[in-house]
Amino acid sequence: MKKKTKIIVFGSIAVLLLGMAFFPAIKRQLTSTKQTGGPVRGGESGRSELVVNATILQPQTLNNMFRITGILLPDEEVDLTFETAGKITEIYFQEGTFVQQGTLLAKVNDAPLQAELKKLQAQLPLAEDRLFRQQTLLDKDAISQETYQSVFTQLETLKADIELVKARIRQTELRAPFSGMIGLRQVSEGAYASPTVVIANLTKISPLKIEFSLTQNFVSLIKQGTEIQFTVENDLEVYNASVYAVESRLDVQTLSLFARARYENADGRIKPGQSASIRIKLDQIDNAIVIPSISTVKEMGRDVTYVYKNGKAKETEIVTGMRTSSSVEVVSGLAVGDTLLTTGVMQLRSGMPVRIGRMVPNSAD
Numbered sequence: 001m002k003k004k005t006k007i008i009v010f011g012s013i014a015v016l017l018l019g020m021a022f023f024p025a026i027k028r029q030l031t032s033t034k035q036t037g038g039p040v041r042g043g044e045s046g047r048s049e050l051v052v053n054a055t056i057l058q059p060q061t062l063n064n065m066f067r068i069t070g071i072l073l074p075d076e077e078v079d080l081t082f083e084t085a086g087k088i089t090e091i092y093f094q095e096g097t098f099v100q101q102g103t104l105l106a107k108v109n110d111a112p113l114q115a116e117l118k119k120l121q122a123q124l125p126l127a128e129d130r131l132f133r134q135q136t137l138l139d140k141d142a143i144s145q146e147t148y149q150s151v152f153t154q155l156e157t158l159k160a161d162i163e164l165v166k167a168r169i170r171q172t173e174l175r176a177p178f179s180g181m182i183g184l185r186q187v188s189e190g191a192y193a194s195p196t197v198v199i200a201n202l203t204k205i206s207p208l209k210i211e212f213s214l215t216q217n218f219v220s221l222i223k224q225g226t227e228i229q230f231t232v233e234n235d236l237e238v239y240n241a242s243v244y245a246v247e248s249r250l251d252v253q254t255l256s257l258f259a260r261a262r263y264e265n266a267d268g269r270i271k272p273g274q275s276a277s278i279r280i281k282l283d284q285i286d287n288a289i290v291i292p293s294i295s296t297v298k299e300m301g302r303d304v305t306y307v308y309k310n311g312k313a314k315e316t317e318i319v320t321g322m323r324t325s326s327s328v329e330v331v332s333g334l335a336v337g338d339t340l341l342t343t344g345v346m347q348l349r350s351g352m353p354v355r356i357g358r359m360v361p362n363s364a365d
Contacts, residue, residue: 213258
């Protein structure tokens with residue numbers, strides 16, 4: 001290799017090594033320059049301002065809510081079956097429709113029973129006429145009381161047989177025991193039905209029942225008439241219901257107390273089988289100072305927040321009270337009208353320059 005070529009190669013290697021050595025410093029300098037020219041302005045002390053959100057504290061009503069999960073149940077529900085066995089001759093209902101109490105839904109073959117009823121009814125006039133003649137003879141003392149009583153018993157037996165056949169005919173009819181929505185049909189005409197064969201399901205969905213359980217620590221919260229609120233999945237609306245029944249004793253295995261509330265569900269919007277997120281109000285505090293949970297931090301056993309004072313963050317120690325899922329009651333340390341910093345709390349230090357980027361509403365759960 002020529003001497004000149006060697007000089008070029010070694011020179012290139014040296015430049016590369018120097019570039020690698022000074023790259024971190026160059027990168028820091030570029031980053032610093034970029035940040036200095038950004039949208040965050042420098043404070044009086046030369047430190048950058050931290051952009052945060054804030055809220056102005058207002059007196060609020062704070063509800064202490066107990067939260068549990070329950071299940072929505074139909075007010076009434078039954079699997080429809082025949083009381084007797086036989087071939088299904090007619091199905092009168094349409095699947096998924098509303099039916100009134102007493103509506104005839106299906107029928108099994110009753111031809112033999114109808115024939116037997118006709119036979120018995122044909123004997124009835126003759127039996128009644130025989131009793132009339134016997135009554136006339138008894139009035140004239142032409143027959144004994146025993147003879148008359150025998151004819152009377154025969155007539156009453158015939159009437160009882162007629163009523164028995166009519167009852168058996170009614171057992172061949174499937175009628176709605178209550179008004180409600182009928183489900184999907186499980187059989188077809190011509191199928192053989194028995195008391196174990198389910199024809200369809202009938203459900204009363206207005207009103208609905210909400211069943212839930214409480215551990216033994218909270219059983220005193222629930223009694224007949226207790227108001228609850230609940231929501232269902234994929235529905236933002238909050239529904240109100242009232243407890244109408246409480247189990248008389250705790251479950252011995254889970255030590256839980258079961259209770260049921262009732263919701264009218266007049267429009268049939270909510271369907272049974274859904275889970276319900278239930279809230280029960282324990283107590284209520286009026287004119288409370290409430291802050292978001294994210295706006296307070298623990299520092300050496302103290303609860304600390306930051307308020308906005310003259311362009312700077314001011315550390316404030318607080319005493320907390322009731323807590324909900326996202327809010328904290330402040331018993332002391334803050335006052336109505338204070339501007340509370342709600343974001344960037346982990347970065348804040350007392351005296352740090354801050355700039356409020358957005359004011360957010362102050363509200364409890």
